[in-house]
Amino acid sequence: MIECPACKHQEFVGSLFCGECGTRLVRLSGSPTVQVPRNRIDQEASVTKPGTLDVPELEPGAVLGLWVVTTGAVLSLVGRDSYTLGRVIPTEAIIPDIDLSSFRANDHGVSRIHAEIRVDVDGVRVVDLDSANGTLVNGKRLNPQDPARIRQGDIIQLGSLSLQLISRFRG
Amino acid sequence: MSGVEDYYALLGVPRNATQEQIRRAFREAALRLHPDKNLRPGETELFLDANRAYEVLNDPTRRAAYDRELLEAEAELRSSSVFTCAIQHSRKALLQLDEPQVHYLLLDVTPAPGFEAARPPINLCIVVDRSTSMRGQRLDQVRSAAQAILEGLQEGDKASIVAFSDRAEVVVSPDQAKDRAVSRARLSLLQAGGGTVIGQGLETGLAELHASFSHDGVNHLLLLTDGRTYGDETACLDMADLAIKDGITISGVGIGADWNDRFLDDLTSRTGGAVAFLDTPKAVTALLQRTFEALSRVFANRVQLEGAFAQEVDLRSAFRLLPDPTPMADALPITLGHLPRDGQIRLLLELVVHPIGQISELVLANLTVCGDILGVGLERQKLPFEIRCPVSRHPDPEPPPQDIVATLNLVALYRMQEKARHEAELGHSSQAARRLENLATHLLASGERDLAKAALNEAQRLVHTRHLSTEGEKRLKYGTRALLLPSKSSAP
Numbered sequence: 215m216i217e218c219p220a221c222k223h224q225e226f227v228g229s230l231f232c233g234e235c236g237t238r239l240v241r242l243s244g245s246p247t248v249q250v251p252r253n254r255i256d257q258e259a260s261v262t263k264p265g266t267l268d269v270p271e272l273e274p275g276a277v278l279g280l281w282v283v284t285t286g287a288v289l290s291l292v293g294r295d296s297y298t299l300g301r302v303i304p305t306e307a308i309i310p311d312i313d314l315s316s317f318r319a320n321d322h323g324v325s326r327i328h329a330e331i332r333v334d335v336d337g338v339r340v341v342d343l344d345s346a347n348g349t350l351v352n353g354k355r356l357n358p359q360d361p362a363r364i365r366q367g368d369i370i371q372l373g374s375l376s377l378q379l380i381s382r383f384r385g
Numbered sequence: 386m387s388g389v390e391d392y393y394a395l396l397g398v399p400r401n402a403t404q405e406q407i408r409r410a411f412r413e414a415a416l417r418l419h420p421d422k423n424l425r426p427g428e429t430e431l432f433l434d435a436n437r438a439y440e441v442l443n444d445p446t447r448r449a450a451y452d453r454e455l456l457e458a459e460a461e462l463r464s465s466s467v468f469t470c471a472i473q474h475s476r477k478a479l480l481q482l483d484e485p486q487v488h489y490l491l492l493d494v495t496p497a498p499g500f501e502a503a504r505p506p507i508n509l510c511i512v513v514d515r516s517t518s519m520r521g522q523r524l525d526q527v528r529s530a531a532q533a534i535l536e537g538l539q540e541g542d543k544a545s546i547v548a549f550s551d552r553a554e555v556v557v558s559p560d561q562a563k564d565r566a567v568s569r570a571r572l573s574l575l576q577a578g579g580g581t582v583i584g585q586g587l588e589t590g591l592a593e594l595h596a597s598f599s600h601d602g603v604n605h606l607l608l609l610t611d612g613r614t615y616g617d618e619t620a621c622l623d624m625a626d627l628a629i630k631d632g633i634t635i636s637g638v639g640i641g642a643d644w645n646d647r648f649l650d651d652l653t654s655r656t657g658g659a660v661a662f663l664d665t666p667k668a669v670t671a672l673l674q675r676t677f678e679a680l681s682r683v684f685a686n687r688v689q690l691e692g693a694f695a696q697e698v699d700l701r702s703a704f705r706l707l708p709d710p711t712p713m714a715d716a717l718p719i720t721l722g723h724l725p726r727d728g729q730i731r732l733l734l735e736l737v738v739h740p741i742g743q744i745s746e747l748v749l750a751n752l753t754v755c756g757d758i759l760g761v762g763l764e765r766q767k768l769p770f771e772i773r774c775p776v777s778r779h780p781d782p783e784p785p786p787q788d789i790v791a792t793l794n795l796v797a798l799y800r801m802q803e804k805a806r807h808e809a810e811l812g813h814s815s816q817a818a819r820r821l822e823n824l825a826t827h828l829l830a831s832g833e834r835d836l837a838k839a840a841l842n843e844a845q846r847l848v849h850t851r852h853l854s855t856e857g858e859k860r861l862k863y864g865t866r867a868l869l870l871p872s873k874s875s876a877p
Contacts, residue, residue: 215484226737228487230475230785231797236827238794240785302830309826 219327219343220298220310237327250323250347250373258374259353264367272380278331278338282317283369283376291331298343299372300327314375323347323373331370332361338381340364347373389458391692391753391769392438392451397717399695400452400751404443406696411439459769468685468724468754468768470494475785478777479747483740487701490772491789494721494730494754496684502726505759506541506602507680509534511673512590513556513575514610515548520577523640526666527609528572530673535562537677543597546572549586550579559597581612584620587635591624594633601760603680603723604633605658607673610649611640618648622655629656632686632757634722636676640666642856646863650711657688657722659709662863664856679708684726685766688756691718692769698749699737704796707731710869712799717752724756733792746775792869798827799865802840806862809853818847824861836864 215224216239223234230240262283272279276290289312291297300310301319303326314324325345332339339361342349349356350371356362364370366381393400396410416422418432441447475489496502511531515524531546535557538544546557546568556575561567590606598604606628614621625635636658637649649660661672694700694717703713705721707729713719721730741747754768784790801824808817821844828837843857 226485226487227480227482228476228489228738230489230790230793233797233800235823236794236797236801238790240790309830 219330248320248323248347248373254374255323255347255350255371256353258376259350259369259371262369262371262376262378264352264369264378272382277382278333279380280312280370281378281380282314283378285317287317288380289377291333295334296330296332298327298330299377300325300329302326314372317375319372319375322375324375325373328372329370331364338364338379340370345372389455390434390438391455391751392442393751394692394753395434395438396442397693399693401695401748404445407439407442411435411443462767462769466768467497467500467758467763467766468494468756469497470754470768470770472770472772473786473789474774475789476774477781477783478775479738479741480780481741481743481776481778485740486738488736488738488749488774489785489789489793490734490736490749491786491792492690492730492732492734494688494724494732494768495728496724496726500684502684502758503760504539504681505683506599507538507543507677508594508597508599508602508604509542509544509677509680510547510590510593510606511544512547512549512553512586512606512608514550514581514583514586514608514612515575515577516550516579516581516612517577518581518611518641518643523611523666524575524577526669528575530670531557532569532572533670534673534677535568536565537674538562541602543599545590545593545597546575547586547590547593548575549582549589550577551582551585552579553582553585553589555589555593559593581610581614582617583608583610583614584617584624587621587624591628591633595631598631601762603683603686603759604631605680606633606635607638607676608635608649608652609638609640609669610644612643613645614648621648621652625652625655629687629720634658634686636660638663638669638672639859640669642854642859646859654711654713655720657720659711659722660863662859664860679723679725682725682727683723683759685724685756685758686722688721688724688730688754689718690721690732690752691755692750692752693717694736694750695748697739697741697747699739701735701737703735704733705730706733706792706869707871710866733789733796741776744776746773748773794831795865795868798824798831798868799862801827802861802865805843806853806858809847809851812851814847814851817853818844821847821861831868833864833868836861836868839864 216227218232218237220237221235223232231238273290276292278291280289297312298310299312301315301324302313310327327343328345329343329349330341341361342356342358344358351362352369364379368379370377398406398410414435418428420429441451471493473491513527535544543559544562545559547553548556557568557571561571594604634656635653637653637660640663653660700715702715703719705711705713708725724730749772751771755765757764758766805817805820821840825837825840839860843853
């Protein structure tokens with residue numbers, strides 16, 4: 215069985231679309247994710263260090279947020295217990311919860327459905343969803359589909375796009 | 386098929402069936418079709434056919450000889466067939482897996498090249514609902530649309546108009562249809578009043594078609610209704626089954642919110658026809674013209690897909706994409722309807738392949754396309770073919786064909802709408818509402834603003850009233866089907 219990255223519905227191997235939420239389950243040659251050279255990813259990883267940045271306050275009500283290192287924008291994560299990160303393509307019916315296309319996600323090698331942030335009672339985790347260029351936490355590459363615990367100040371790097379986690383969670 | 390019948394298809398077993406499977410299939414057929422038991426005319430003949438098939442297949446020596454004979458006969462048929470069939474697979478190879486996997490096939494049936502065919506004569510009966518609810522604009526529009534069709538008849542064409550409420554009468558007979566003044570006068574007599582008994586209309590309409598039956602032409606009944614028929618649904622469906630046996634196809638037009646779309650879908654799809662939904666009667670003229678146009682381009686009638694899938698393979702769903710996007714029955718034989726001269730029948734098959742062992746290739750199915758070619762007196766023409774797929778240990782790195790992905794994307798939207806409706810009917814209204822919101826997002830992403838808005842409206846309605854509107858559910862159903870039309874899907 216394969217699992218839909220958007221809704222976790224189980225489908226038979228070979229399915230092209232999720233029968234539950236309609237998300238496409240295959241990569242297409244039509245608009246492939248830009249392959250980012252490893253050294254650019256490593257360079258980005260060495261430049262941004264966790265916890266050292268002057269991070270703005272979260273908006274009231276939000277428990278979690280992502281600070282986009284390159285632009286300084288803050289994305290609040292409100293109202294769900296999991297958030298898919300990716301980029302929207304106008305012609306395709308794949309909508310991640312957090313759309314990063316306005317942060318030049320394509321040039322940074324962010325996949326359409328790249329990673330997911332899961333909020334649980336015992337903390338926050340990030341999972342790489344078999345993205346083309348991979349996900350790094352504080353410069354360390356994650357294994358695809360393997361959840362990694364993240365904390366306030368950690369740098370989550372999608373391809374070469376760095377996001378810093380802002381969290382009211384303790385520990 | 387040049388003297389050699391497909392005994393496997395007769396018993397409904399795959400070609401690689403074990404002797405035990407063949408025995409079981411025969412026992413089941415015999416129980417159902419035995420002259421002491423069977424119910425319908427023609428079933429005794431089927432029983433004799435099944436007997437003949439079993440006699441040969443049950444004897445391994447005779448079966449082996451028959452298999453060779455069958456393959457030769459099929460090869461010969463293929464080389465001289467009036468059809469061609471192109472097949473696309475979603476993957477180049479199946480996987481050696483110990484769990485089920487899904488495999489998609491896209492079949493394109495076309496007339497064989499070099500087969501010249503002329504415009505067939507058309508024998509059309511338009512069956513009009515004249516119940517009270519049709520009063521006013523609806524009936525006015527239908528009247529002028531029908532008149533336009535009658536005026537466009539060519540030499541050799543025949544047309545009639547039947548109106549029904551609780552009873553049915555012939556408003557314009559084929560003879561009257563030839564005279565413009567007479568048909569106009571007759572149509573002006575068409576007045577609304579009474580209930581909707583579709584069976585009455587069908588019976589009279591089919592009788593008209595039989596009376597002016599065209600042996601080398603298209604015989605078609607077009608049913609226009611805005612209401613529900615009560616109590617005679619089964620009789621109607623039986624009439625449709627008999628009609629297609631005689632080569633008569635049925636299509637439907639539903640106007641407004643209050644007709645029974647599932648019944649009309651069932652009625653028409655038995656004959657390979659389709660249903661159109663009109664939210665406003667204004668579009669009826671254009672729709673009738675399109676239907677008439679399509680009838681004049683028919684190359685083959687009663688096109689069917691027969692045969693059997695391998696025992697490792699189940700057909701999960703079938704969807705006809707061209708000429709009219711319609712979900713099909715999920716069992717063989719599948720009635721596909723008309724094949725246009727200058728076009729194709731495109732069919733999407735969704736297969737579940739059960740765990741397969743260490744083999745390098747799987748025969749997925751042995752299928753036959755079968756149909757009557759109009760105008761040349763060729764009945765039950767066949768194109769037998771085998772669908773094979775290599776089996777590999779490693780996934781195919783290549784993306785699936787664009788045609789299949791684009792199609793499935795839109796079929797997925799249609800299915801979401803079906804699921805939401807089903808959930809709403811079960812009372813899971815919040816679940817249905819969430820699904821419709823999700824559908825709206827997908828629709829917006831593909832630029833279908835109006836349909837997305839309709840989905841959102843219905844989602845809100847579900848939250849407030851726990852029900853879908855009867856008009857909204859039809860708009861979404863036929864709207865998402867229409868996305869599969871080439872003119873739609875090529876839009877950005």
